[in-house]
Amino acid sequence: xxxxxxxxxxxxxxxxxxxxxxxxxxxxxxxxxxxxxxxxxxxxxxxxxxxxxxxxxxxxxxxxxxxxxxxxxxxxxxxxxxxxxxxxxxxxxxxxxxxxxxxxxxxxxxxxxxxxxxxxxxxxxxxxxxxxxxxxxxxxxxxxxxxxxxxxxxxxxxxxxxxxxxxxx
Amino acid sequence: xxxxxxxxxxxxxxxxxxxxxxxxxxxxxxxxxxxxxxxxxxxxxxxxxxxxxxxxxxxxxxxxxxxxxxxxxxxxxxxxxxxxxxxxxxxxxxxxxxxxxxxxxxxxxxxxxxxxxxxxxxxxxxxxxxxxxxxxxxxxxxxxxxxxxxxxxxxxxxxxxxxxxxxxxxxxxxxxxxxxxxxxxxxxxxxxxxxxxxxxxxxxxxxxxxxxxxxxxxxxxxxxxxxxxxxxxxxxxxxxxxxxxxxxxxxxxxxxxxxxxxxxxxxxxxxxxxxxxxxxxxxxxxxxxxxxxxxxxxxxxxxxxxxxxxxxxxxxxxxxxxxxxxxxxxxxxxxxxxxxxxxxxxxxxxxxxxxxxxxxxxxxxxxxxxxxxxxxxxxxxxxxxxxxxxxxxxxxxxxxxxxxxxxxxxxxxxxxxxxxxxxxxxxxxxxxxxxxxxxxxxxxxxxxxxxxxxxxxxxxxxxxxxxxxxxxxxxxxxxxxxxxxxxxxxxxxxxxxxxxxxxxxxxxxxxxxxxxxxxxxxxxxxxxxxxxxxxxxxxxxxxxxxxx
Ligand SMILES: Cc1cc2nc3c(=O)[nH]c(=O)nc-3n(C[C@H](O)[C@H](O)[C@H](O)COP(=O)(O)OP(=O)(O)OC[C@H]3O[C@@H](n4cnc5c(N)ncnc54)[C@H](O)[C@@H]3O)c2cc1C
Numbered sequence: 001x002x003x004x005x006x007x008x009x010x011x012x013x014x015x016x017x018x019x020x021x022x023x024x025x026x027x028x029x030x031x032x033x034x035x036x037x038x039x040x041x042x043x044x045x046x047x048x049x050x051x052x053x054x055x056x057x058x059x060x061x062x063x064x065x066x067x068x069x070x071x072x073x074x075x076x077x078x079x080x081x082x083x084x085x086x087x088x089x090x091x092x093x094x095x096x097x098x099x100x101x102x103x104x105x106x107x108x109x110x111x112x113x114x115x116x117x118x119x120x121x122x123x124x125x126x127x128x129x130x131x132x133x134x135x136x137x138x139x140x141x142x143x144x145x146x147x148x149x150x151x152x153x154x155x156x157x158x159x160x161x162x163x164x165x166x167x168x169x
Numbered sequence: 170x171x172x173x174x175x176x177x178x179x180x181x182x183x184x185x186x187x188x189x190x191x192x193x194x195x196x197x198x199x200x201x202x203x204x205x206x207x208x209x210x211x212x213x214x215x216x217x218x219x220x221x222x223x224x225x226x227x228x229x230x231x232x233x234x235x236x237x238x239x240x241x242x243x244x245x246x247x248x249x250x251x252x253x254x255x256x257x258x259x260x261x262x263x264x265x266x267x268x269x270x271x272x273x274x275x276x277x278x279x280x281x282x283x284x285x286x287x288x289x290x291x292x293x294x295x296x297x298x299x300x301x302x303x304x305x306x307x308x309x310x311x312x313x314x315x316x317x318x319x320x321x322x323x324x325x326x327x328x329x330x331x332x333x334x335x336x337x338x339x340x341x342x343x344x345x346x347x348x349x350x351x352x353x354x355x356x357x358x359x360x361x362x363x364x365x366x367x368x369x370x371x372x373x374x375x376x377x378x379x380x381x382x383x384x385x386x387x388x389x390x391x392x393x394x395x396x397x398x399x400x401x402x403x404x405x406x407x408x409x410x411x412x413x414x415x416x417x418x419x420x421x422x423x424x425x426x427x428x429x430x431x432x433x434x435x436x437x438x439x440x441x442x443x444x445x446x447x448x449x450x451x452x453x454x455x456x457x458x459x460x461x462x463x464x465x466x467x468x469x470x471x472x473x474x475x476x477x478x479x480x481x482x483x484x485x486x487x488x489x490x491x492x493x494x495x496x497x498x499x500x501x502x503x504x505x506x507x508x509x510x511x512x513x514x515x516x517x518x519x520x521x522x523x524x525x526x527x528x529x530x531x532x533x534x535x536x537x538x539x540x541x542x543x544x545x546x547x548x549x550x551x552x553x554x555x556x557x558x559x560x561x562x563x564x565x566x567x568x569x570x571x572x573x574x575x576x577x578x579x580x581x582x583x584x585x586x587x588x589x590x591x592x593x594x595x596x597x598x599x600x601x602x603x604x605x606x607x608x609x610x611x612x613x614x615x616x617x618x619x620x621x622x623x624x625x626x627x628x629x630x631x632x633x634x635x636x637x638x639x640x641x642x643x644x645x646x647x648x649x650x651x652x653x654x655x656x657x658x659x660x661x662x663x664x665x666x667x668x669x670x671x672x673x674x675x676x677x678x679x680x681x682x683x684x685x686x687x688x689x690x691x692x693x694x695x696x697x698x699x700x701x702x703x704x705x706x707x708x709x710x711x712x713x714x715x716x717x
Contacts (some may be wrong), residue, residue, distance in 0.1 A: 042556040050561070067229075105557065121556055125225060125545035144561060147541050147568040149504065151221055153381040157508055158345030158569075159501035165342055 024061035030095070032057055034079050035096040035120075041104045042124045049140045051124050059127030071119060078116030085110060176411050176446045180204045181597050181712065183434055183448030185420045188265020188679040190701040191454030192398030196405045197705035199412035203712065206413050206446055207406075208436050211262035213416035219389030223540045226388045232269040233387070234261045238597040245608040251591060256605040258646045263336030263416050264399025265456065266648070267367075267694065271386045271510045272395055274319050275532065275692040276310050276366040276699075279330040279456050280520055283689055286693035288521055291528055292348035294610060295486050295582045298508065299686045300658050300667035301703075303330040307473065309702035310695060316405070316700075317396035318373040321365030328516045336368045340512075341379065345503035346572035347512035350535035353631030359517040364534060367396035367694070368509055376400065381508035386538055418444075421600055423451055423476055423677070430678045431476075434685040435637040437598055450676040450717045452708070454701070457487070457650030457682035461588045462603045464654070464679075477671035477679070482664055483654055484580040484589050488688040489607055490649035492531075493617050493641055495624040496550070496573040498566070505537035505572050506544075518623055519690055521579075529616025531578040532690040533624055537571065544568050550637040574628060576620035579612040598680075617641035649693050654683035669704040676717050680704045 242251035260266035323335035340363035417439035657663025
């Protein structure tokens with residue numbers, strides 16, 4: 001079992017890092033910039049906050065240093081492969097962050113079926129929706145889902161059970 | 170906490186495992202005046218440890234056996250070499266799997282105990298009748314329902330056998346998934362009914378009613394409204410002051426003397442120091458996967474093939490948790506992430522039917538079963554974008570407007586499907602890892618395809634705008650651990666008798682899902698618990714007569 005306090009610490013760290021503009025500790029600058037650019041395409045900033053505002057890169061940074069150490073290599077190799085692919089798909093491009101959003105999407109689509117993409121996507125979703133108990137939910141991941149984080153409810157719960165539970169519908 | 174028992178003084182009964190079975194046995198025996206020690210390998214967690222942290226409880230599997238410490242290997246047939254994999258999933262703490270279970274609490278039907286007589290033999294399987302009937306077990310279903318608190322509506326299930334008592338609590342409030350499921354099922358002429366669940370719909374015996382938080386599966390209940398063994402029978406046992414629940418105690422071996430009687434159990438304590446607890450009798454309740462492993466690890470000169478294994482059947486006839494999941498999208502919000510998992514079920518396809526051309530059947534429920542992160546990863550149907558701005562525009566609608574249906578399908582008992590000891594791999598304590606050999610019977614697969622089609626019909630009849638599924642169970646892991654020490658009258662064809670006493674060892678009892686002869690339609694816990702109460706009643710009578 002991964003050390004659980006470390007999971008919680010990673011979430012808290014992500015929140016704080018976003019607030020204070022802190023630099024990642026484990027990832028080097030280039031890897032961090034790549035990850036931020038990629039995860040921001042996985043959960044983009046639209047009318048509502050996305051992975052960037054949620055500090056997903058900081059969540060991943062802390063995770064790889066602690067409870068996801070086993071995946072350090074997957075990230076190293078995965079990012080290297082993506083950068084190689086970038087160079088062939090977009091000759092002359094300088095880096096992943098330097099691509100246009102459309103180019104980044106095309107790049108991600110080309111690796112969609114790889115284990116690294118699955119890992120990156122999973123970590124993005126985790127960082128985007130991590131429990132607010134550990135530092136708030138500034139990205140509004142819950143708003144995107146329509147999840148009402150009351151954690152205690154009374155019927156009716158939805159539109160269809162309103163009548164069965166004494167309402168009008 | 171009662172004063173600890175001394176390891177050198179033999180206790181009347183030593184119970185291995187503290188789940189639905191072990192907890193109930195310990196409660197009954199201690200209330201009858203016997204001294205009981207329960208050895209549980211997992212920690213003693215309580216309500217204060219149970220939060221809604223999805224990363225911790227779902228993704229880090231906080232309440233579930235950890236294959237990094239206790240690895241397992243898997244293969245489909247004995248011809249293959251097994252490789253590392255997680256196949257047998259169970260709760261590893263005081264209260265076992267009942268701490269984090271979904272709490273569906275189904276009695277078996279009368280037919281479940283005599284399907285071989287009803288259907289006939291099935292080549293290549295050990296399809297048999299149970300040595301007991303529904304009416305033998307009925308008083309103990311009732312006892313369990315009242316001891317722990319079960320919510321349901323007596324008489325609503327048109328297929329249920331006679332009941333001596335109604336449920337102690339009324340059904341839980343219906344969710345939108347339940348209303349829609351009921352609508353669809355009725356249109357098709359089926360007879361849906363309120364799901365029986367081991368969750369409190371009202372305050373009950375000092376415990377508080379469910380707050381509908383939506384964190385049942387894989388989470389512990391911080392309100393103790395889930396009727397887990399932890400919240401109920403374990404505490405009743407401790408209140409007798411005759412039962413010590415010793416957590417962080419991993420039993421490695423059951424010891425026997427020259428007469429072939431068990432004398433106690435060797436175990437590792439929290440510091441991995443080896444200890445021994447003496448006992449006059451041992452009751453193994455370590456679940457359908459760990460129980461056979463422990464018996465096989467307890468081999469000796471007198472029992473060279475494992476304890477209680479003269480039949481050679483310890484570990485064999487493993488049955489799997491098979492099921493099919495179908496989901497539907499609806500026009501208005503269901504908000505089904507709220508409250509308990511399941512509020513309606515249908516049993517119209519429960520009985521096997523020759524006209525289908527295969528043996529099998531299932532109970533079908535409706536549920537949602539996802540928390541936010543899980544939904545973000547898995548909730549949008551596979552034919553739609555799984556990331557990016559389009560995904561972001563869809564994921565909320567699918568979170569609030571979706572429900573699923575899970576069918577719980579039969580799993581035929583085959584001798585080649587088994588638990589045994591891996592010849593190479595060891596766990597973190599140096600004990601042999603569990604090896605799982607399992608493949609499905611062709612009828613199991615045909616049955617799942619059949620149930621999948623029925624589930625789709627129900628969701629379509631309920632008015633779903635889109636219906637999708639991922640095909641019959643992809644055979645990942647099993648959370649319902651059944652077979653492996655089957656009960657029967659013939660010592661050559663079974664491991665325990667109809668009172669769960671080992672045929673080979675007079676003061677050894679084995680009570681949990683391992684006793685099952687057939688799989689029912691999954692949701693085994695009510696039956697495991699009823700068997701445990703019945704076995705305990707027999708142990709008490711026998712011990713009083715000096716026959717243990
Ligand atoms: C996610 C999930 C959801 C589920 N939902 C449902 C449901 O809705 N309905 C239903 O009917 N069932 C459900 N189940 C199954 C249910 O949890 C089990 O049927 C039930 O807990 C079995 O009870 P048991 O006492 O036989 O075994 P367990 O509950 O597994 O208890 C056995 C205990 O023995 C301990 N143990 C094992 N080996 C040793 C050893 N060597 N030494 C010491 N201790 C040991 C284990 O740690 C465990 O605590 C679910 C299971 C899971 C994992």
